[in-house]
Amino acid sequence: MKPRRYHGLKRPKLRQSWNKYNLYNIYRMPRPRMDELDSITFFQQKWKAKGMLRDYHGEHVVERKWVRMFSRRLLSVAEMDTKYMAEHDGSELAAGRGSGKDEEPNWSDKSVPRRTMTPYMQMTFAPMERRLDIAVFRAMFASSTRQARQFCVHGAVKVNGKVMPYPAYRLNPGDMFQVDPERVLYATGAPKVDPKEGSSKKKSSAGDTEAVIEEEESAAEESSEEIKATEAAEQDPETTDVAEPTQADMKPTRKQIQELTARAKEILADDGGLGVSQKRKLRHFIKDARPLLSRTGRPGTTPAEIADELATMVSGLNLSESSGTSALEASFAQQQQPSSSSSFASSEDPTADLSEAERKKLEKRMAEYLREEEENPWDPSKPYRTPWRPRPYMSPFAFIPKYLEVNHNVCAAVYLRHPVARVGHAEVPTPFPVAVNQLAFNWYLRRR
Numbered sequence: 001m002k003p004r005r006y007h008g009l010k011r012p013k014l015r016q017s018w019n020k021y022n023l024y025n026i027y028r029m030p031r032p033r034m035d036e037l038d039s040i041t042f043f044q045q046k047w048k049a050k051g052m053l054r055d056y057h058g059e060h061v062v063e064r065k066w067v068r069m070f071s072r073r074l075l076s077v078a079e080m081d082t083k084y085m086a087e088h089d090g091s092e093l094a095a096g097r098g099s100g101k102d103e104e105p106n107w108s109d110k111s112v113p114r115r116t117m118t119p120y121m122q123m124t125f126a127p128m129e130r131r132l133d134i135a136v137f138r139a140m141f142a143s144s145t146r147q148a149r150q151f152c153v154h155g156a157v158k159v160n161g162k163v164m165p166y167p168a169y170r171l172n173p174g175d176m177f178q179v180d181p182e183r184v185l186y187a188t189g190a191p192k193v194d195p196k197e198g199s200s201k202k203k204s205s206a207g208d209t210e211a212v213i214e215e216e217e218s219a220a221e222e223s224s225e226e227i228k229a230t231e232a233a234e235q236d237p238e239t240t241d242v243a244e245p246t247q248a249d250m251k252p253t254r255k256q257i258q259e260l261t262a263r264a265k266e267i268l269a270d271d272g273g274l275g276v277s278q279k280r281k282l283r284h285f286i287k288d289a290r291p292l293l294s295r296t297g298r299p300g301t302t303p304a305e306i307a308d309e310l311a312t313m314v315s316g317l318n319l320s321e322s323s324g325t326s327a328l329e330a331s332f333a334q335q336q337q338p339s340s341s342s343s344f345a346s347s348e349d350p351t352a353d354l355s356e357a358e359r360k361k362l363e364k365r366m367a368e369y370l371r372e373e374e375e376n377p378w379d380p381s382k383p384y385r386t387p388w389r390p391r392p393y394m395s396p397f398a399f400i401p402k403y404l405e406v407n408h409n410v411c412a413a414v415y416l417r418h419p420v421a422r423v424g425h426a427e428v429p430t431p432f433p434v435a436v437n438q439l440a441f442n443w444y445l446r447r448r
Contacts, residue, residue: 013055014431016137017144020393032436049439053432057125058134060146065168069127070444074120076421121438122426126419129403129428132157132177133167138429139406139413140398141179142187143391151187156180171415178412189384190391250296253303257296257310261289281317288313401427 007015012025032052034045058066105112128134133148136157142148151157152167158178159169171177264282267274274282292309295301351359376387400406403420406413419427430437 013059014052015059015144016056016134017146018391018394018397019144023393023396026431029431031433034436034439046439046443049436050443052436053125053430053440056431058128058131058145060149061128061131061168066128067444069170071127072445074123074421075126075418076118076120076123079423116424118421118423119426119434120421121434121441122430123419123421123428124437124441124444125430126428127170129401129419130170130415131167132159132164132169132171135171135177135404135413135415136179138401139177139404140188140400140408141184141411141413143394147187151179151183156183173415173417175415176412177415178410181411184408184411185382185388186384188391188394190389192383192385250301250303250306253306254293254296257289257293257306260310260314261286261293264289285313285317399429401429403427 007017007019007021007025009021009025012029014026014029015022032049034040034048037045040048054063054066129138133145133152136142136148136151137145142151149167152169153165155163155165156179157164159171159175160177164177264286268279268282289310292306292313296306351362354362372387379386401419403416403418404413405416421427
């Protein structure tokens with residue numbers, strides 16, 4: 001039997017989850033108008049409403065268990081104005097309706113304010129909010145009720161200081177539950193990025209010399225990718241915002257090696273009176289330049305090291321009778337002058353040109369950065385992305401009901417009281433309107 005799709009797009013069902021597809025389904029879900037249709041019976045309306053609400057409220061709970069949990073008592077509170085209660089003793093309300101003391105609205109006005117009602121029917125699934133797994137999800141300690149249930153079963157949730165492996169445990173007012181902080185960071189944090197997912201290589205071709213340079217660049221990229229694959233277990237630069245150690249700019253050195261290799265190939269192609277030993281040395285120079293070019297893409301390589309090895313290779317071509325090799329050495333000496341001056345400039349203090357105010361500002365920012373690094377460090381051993389950041393599409397679901405008191409610093413919460421209904425507001429979170437909840441309440445009302 002083919003398993004059903006949990007987050008379907010063709011026949012969407014709303015779930016208690018932070019999944020992006022679930023967010024899209026909630027966004028495009030039209031307002032149910034089953035109570036306005038004359039083509040279906042009242043029994044069918046209640047059946048459809050019950051099915052829609054059960055897909056969201058505790059869909060992992062068996063129906064017979066929920067039927068036993070259902071209660072026809074709908075808790076509510078009355079808004080009490082202390083100033084009004086101090087001025088009146090309540091006798092003005094004891095006369096009841098028809099006494100002439102009720103203020104009827106003026107129906108001749110253009111706009112008559114609607115009376116704010118108490119949404120009692122939104123409290124249909126209030127007993128479900130007492131379950132431990134749903135309370136963990138409401139406290140933003142898990143990204144879905146199924147994940148919260150998994151945390152309970154694996155022993156990561158404590159109630160009043162004791163491990164509670166039963167997700168169906170019904171909380172009482174005053175109970176405190178706590179979740180393992182590592183589980184919370186994993187559930188609410190951004191997932192790790194696969195280091196193998198890289199951008200595609202950019203290819204370019206123009207002229208014979210550029211084709212040689214492109215060939216050498218591809219070899220360097222391949223070697224650098226192999227190095228990244230071997231070092232992916234130690235460090236993943238794509239999964240962190242922490243500033244990495246500054247690396248030297250290897251583009252001038254790489255360009256220098258590519259131009260020297262292209263020049264050596266041109267000398268071999270001209271064959272201007274070169275001997276056999278001279279050609280052999282030039283071919284060895286071209287062959288040895290490839291691994292040297294690949295080393296420019298490795299982390300920790302400095303231009304000075306590459307320049308020293310390149311100078312040793314060029315000095316090995318010191319043949320006085322060869323005009324081609326002397327031209328190659330001359331081009332190397334000409335390219336080496338600006339590189340030496342740039343290395344001298346880079347060795348200077350970068351903060352020498354800053355004013356006193358700019359230095360203080362820089363020191364302040366560095367202190368803030370170090371403090372953030374201590375509080376939220378980069379750790380490749382964690383199963384989530386570090387430094388920690390919230391998972392995507394989390395902000396629409398980031399709310400906490402009033403019957404919970406949550407402390408995210410210690411990943412603990414207190415179940416203060418049972419959810420209640422107030423004038424114009426119900427404390428049970430649901431994406432469905434009052435009419436749908438009323439039909440579902442009538443369905444379970446007749447079932448009791």
